[in-house]
Amino acid sequence: MEPIILSLLKDNGKMYGYQITQHVKELTKGELQITEGALYPLLHRLEEEGILDTEMESVDNRMRKYYSLTKSGKKETQKAVNELSLFLESLQLILQPKTV
């Protein structure tokens, strides 16, 4: 989940929690569901680690907590996405039919 969230924030600048869940649902046509129970604790951890910054915004009397990447968060994102890519390549090596 972490590389997913970081990657989304990298592409979209800043997002709030609920928006992330909806965005992923739409992008993947319902295939992937980010549950709030997994998302919020993760966002809080990343904020505490200095990877994310927050700013509150009130829209129609509802609070939105926007998250964005800090400078070190951008480095971390690079790292996380690279690692994931390596992992996916390894996965392909295993799943790919031998004949390729």
Add this chain to the structure above:
Amino acid sequence: MEPIILSLLKDNGKMYGYQITQHVKELTKGELQITEGALYPLLHRLEEEGILDTEMESVDNRMRKYYSLTKSGKKETQKAVNELSLFLESLQLILQPKTV
């Protein structure tokens, strides 16, 4: 891990635990390490679920426990690999730069 193991058994017919760990390490050039603490409990579970069959073989006085897919195991493999593919496609939708 489950789809990885099932996929390997599908491609290679029958394998024993230690062989699986070595095979994955070689295939991925050390990138992916299957730890035995994760592997053996998984194999035992899959055997108990009727997905895998076992046969013992003694080579140089060392026991090897070979695992192979049962009939229902082949169906399960199909299912697991398909699900993983769907997941990976969703992942690509998120990680892919927007401009694609």
Add this chain to the structure above:
DNA sequence: TCGTATACCTAAGAAAATTTGGTATTATAC
């Protein structure tokens, strides 16, 4: 006014992995 959508959150439990330990044999290096 009642359900759904928006928006945040936490806590308990489950699932899956890592870490660390154990047994035993064989091959290799010193």
Add this chain to the structure above:
DNA sequence: GTATAATACCAAATTTTCTTAGGTATACGA
């Protein structure tokens, strides 16, 4: 010859990560 690495199996404790299930509150449509 003896210690270390490699082969081969396994289990238990811990950690990590997710799901499930709950809670609060506002806004909107039927």
